[in-house]
Amino acid sequence: MTNKLTLLASVVAASTAFMATSASAADSTLDKVTKQGYLTCGVSTGLPGFSNPNSKGEWEGIDVEYCQALAAAVLGDKTKVKYVPLTAKERFTALQSGEIDVLSRNTTWTLHRDTALGLNFVGVNYYDGQGFMVKKDLGLKSAKELDGASVCVQSGTTTELNLADYFRNNGMSYKPVVFDTAAQTSKGFDAGRCDVLTTDQSGLYALRLNLEDPKSAQVLPEIISKEPLGPVVRQGDDQWFNIAKWTLNAMINAEEYGITSKNADEMLKSDDPNIKRILGVDGPKGKGLGIRDDWGYQVIKQVGNYGESFERTVGTGSPLEISRGVNALWNAGGFMYAPPIR
Numbered sequence: 001m002t003n004k005l006t007l008l009a010s011v012v013a014a015s016t017a018f019m020a021t022s023a024s025a026a027d028s029t030l031d032k033v034t035k036q037g038y039l040t041c042g043v044s045t046g047l048p049g050f051s052n053p054n055s056k057g058e059w060e061g062i063d064v065e066y067c068q069a070l071a072a073a074v075l076g077d078k079t080k081v082k083y084v085p086l087t088a089k090e091r092f093t094a095l096q097s098g099e100i101d102v103l104s105r106n107t108t109w110t111l112h113r114d115t116a117l118g119l120n121f122v123g124v125n126y127y128d129g130q131g132f133m134v135k136k137d138l139g140l141k142s143a144k145e146l147d148g149a150s151v152c153v154q155s156g157t158t159t160e161l162n163l164a165d166y167f168r169n170n171g172m173s174y175k176p177v178v179f180d181t182a183a184q185t186s187k188g189f190d191a192g193r194c195d196v197l198t199t200d201q202s203g204l205y206a207l208r209l210n211l212e213d214p215k216s217a218q219v220l221p222e223i224i225s226k227e228p229l230g231p232v233v234r235q236g237d238d239q240w241f242n243i244a245k246w247t248l249n250a251m252i253n254a255e256e257y258g259i260t261s262k263n264a265d266e267m268l269k270s271d272d273p274n275i276k277r278i279l280g281v282d283g284p285k286g287k288g289l290g291i292r293d294d295w296g297y298q299v300i301k302q303v304g305n306y307g308e309s310f311e312r313t314v315g316t317g318s319p320l321e322i323s324r325g326v327n328a329l330w331n332a333g334g335f336m337y338a339p340p341i342r
């Protein structure tokens with residue numbers, strides 16, 4: 001009986017996955033978005049700096065700005081975005097089923113997600129790594145001192161998996177205290193449900209802001225994983241995948257060539273062939289992507305280049321005050337490198 005049930009469950013799961021793939025191959029996301037006049041962007045339920053509603057209920061953050069850039073590229077209007085808040089557990093199903101057109105929600109690029117889940121990672125908009133936060137009064141200096149600790153962690157994340165690996169590799173035990181949202185996880189930590197909270201390091205800085213007394217918590221020095229975060233689309237729609245990829249590439253290239261939201265109009269008159277191509281004055285323009293010729297100009301004029309977006313949302317111009325670090329451009333000591341627009 002159990003075997004039959006398991007078999008049935010896997011047949012249902014396999015056919016659902018098949019239906020999701022074949023449906024998306026048939027309908028072009030670009031057509032759908034153009035007809036609707038807006039795109040649907042999956043975000044988190046609230047994580048400062050990445051995707052978070054402000055006091056007016058407007059979504060803000062580096063992942064939100066990516067969706068605005070995609071809307072500017074495709075529709076010429078960065079405001080044409082419908083945001084769908086998703087927990088970590090809900091996010092991939094929402095994308096597979098077509099409920100959202102793009103997932104832009106501090107999501108780590110992994111082999112499993114990029115293949116078995118039927119998804120395509122667009123690129124990396126934030127290089128992160130997992131860390132630990134503890135109450136200062138515990139007097140800890142290193143994560144290696146955490147043997148036997150209770151750990152607040154969010155379900156459906158790479159965080160949960162890395163946590164298990166790290167403690168096992170270091171011969172330590174721990175007690176997981178699992179929550180479904182970032183708000184619940186940080187509240188659990190605040191209320192003393194656990195000794196330590198673990199998530200992507202950027203998330204630690206974000207969640208620390210929401211603690212009753214942010215100064216009572218400290219981030220430990222260890223980074224235990226690689227968490228390349230980026231937007232995700234469905235497999236089976238190469239055109240949409242390309243548009244999503246080149247929107248991010250345009251933002252990174254614009255920073256490299258000094259094009260900003262403020263000087264974009266002036267830059268239209270530049271003699272530099274690189275700048276001309278990024279802004280669609282010259283070069284392949286929108287032809288290969290199947291969108292407007294001025295898509296790059298719209299992205300940069302309306303949203304800005306990668307550096308502007310970073311500073312405003314998670315960087316020194318934001319409450320998180322994260323330095324560029326490895327997220328600096330390749331020619332400034334970081335990893336951010338976009339293929340050329342030509």
Ligand SMILES: N[C@@H](CCC(=O)N[C@@H](CS)C(=O)NCC(=O)O)C(=O)O
Pocket residue numbers: 043044045046047086087088106107108154156157158159180181182183199200203204227229
């Ligand atoms: N990058 C990791 C973790 C992503 C994640 O969901 N982190 C939590 C903790 S910071 C979060 O963003 N929560 C926001 C929410 O629940 O909506 C992953 O892709 O699995």
